[in-house]
Amino acid sequence: MLKPKIYFRADGNFNIGMGHVLRCLALTDIIKDDFECIFATRFLNDYLIKEIEKSCSDYIKLSEVKHQHFDEFITYLEKDDIVVLDNYFFTTEYQKKIKAIGCKLVCIDDMHDKHYVADVVINHGIGLKDELFSIESYTKLCLGWDYALLRKPFLNVTPRERIQQKRCLVCIGGADKYNITTNILRLLDKVESVEVIDVIIGSTFLFKSELEKVISNNIKKVNIFSNLSALDMVERMQIADFGILPASTISLEAAAVGMPFLVGYYADNQEQYYNNLDNLTKNIGLGNLLEL
Numbered sequence: 666m667l668k669p670k671i672y673f674r675a676d677g678n679f680n681i682g683m684g685h686v687l688r689c690l691a692l693t694d695i696i697k698d699d700f701e702c703i704f705a706t707r708f709l710n711d712y713l714i715k716e717i718e719k720s721c722s723d724y725i726k727l728s729e730v731k732h733q734h735f736d737e738f739i740t741y742l743e744k745d746d747i748v749v750l751d752n753y754f755f756t757t758e759y760q761k762k763i764k765a766i767g768c769k770l771v772c773i774d775d776m777h778d779k780h781y782v783a784d785v786v787i788n789h790g791i792g793l794k795d796e797l798f799s800i801e802s803y804t805k806l807c808l809g810w811d812y813a814l815l816r817k818p819f820l821n822v823t824p825r826e827r828i829q830q831k832r833c834l835v836c837i838g839g840a841d842k843y844n845i846t847t848n849i850l851r852l853l854d855k856v857e858s859v860e861v862i863d864v865i866i867g868s869t870f871l872f873k874s875e876l877e878k879v880i881s882n883n884i885k886k887v888n889i890f891s892n893l894s895a896l897d898m899v900e901r902m903q904i905a906d907f908g909i910l911p912a913s914t915i916s917l918e919a920a921a922v923g924m925p926f927l928v929g930y931y932a933d934n935q936e937q938y939y940n941n942l943d944n945l946t947k948n949i950g951l952g953n954l955l956e957l
Contacts, residue, residue, distance in 0.1 A: 671749060672738075673704045707734050771785045790941060911935060
């Protein structure tokens with residue numbers, strides 16, 4: 666018997682970051698035994714292809730030309746296919762085009778700034794209420810941490826007790842287009858209690874030479890890790906005494922592992938989640954990371 670086909674549509678690069686892609690891949694890993702998962706994206710590299718092939722039967726490279734990818738993706742769809750969209754530029758009108766084909770539609774979004782005609786909307790934000798969303802009568806809302814899309818290694822981790830703050834993990838996302846990582850390293854150099862800093866960067870990080878220069882002048886022991894698997898990331902978080910993170914998917918992963926962390930934001934879509942997280946947990950907020 667043929668498995669139902671699901672098309673996952675998400676992008677990740679230097680400007681966008683990798684959050685949309687990683688949470689879609691978390692979902693493909695959960696459902697891969699029951700569905701045929703196909704990943705459609707505009708940007709590919711060796712690391713991403715390797716990650717996609719772990720849980721997807723195929724992938725589609727869409728055009729990088731502005732706006733061309735919208736219509737191109739639709740040409741692959743047929744009636745009764747399932748489509749998962751994850752990005753901020755999938756408008757209500759685009760959702761309607763997919764529904765008109767006869768597809769079931771899921772939108773993964775951490776905003777609520779549009780009307781949804783999707784069958785399911787997944788938003789892992791804290792403290793969200795149904796009335797914040799403009800939806801159709803049939804739309805099912807999956808809100809809050811219960812619906813956080815975490816990769817399997819982050820599930821069912823037993824947190825270790827931490828009584829010191831000697832080892833810090835810094836991860837501002839795979840892209841970090843503002844080079845916040847390097848600035849945080851400079852600031853941590855002045856924190857006496859911190860002895861070791863583990864820095865995690867991604868394949869799209871463009872400031873490695875500047876980062877290495879700052880490390881060479883840093884009195885701490887600093888380790889750089891790049892393109893870590895989910896299992897490797899869990900290991901880094903388990904070892905760390907605390908982390909410094911943005912209000913994005915990685916903060917959900919840290920909470921799942923039980924790693925204490927300081928959190929900030931640097932993008933508009935992170936601000937509401939940051940505020941809700943800061944109100945819930947108290948005294949961990951760094952505010953706008955661009956103003957540190």
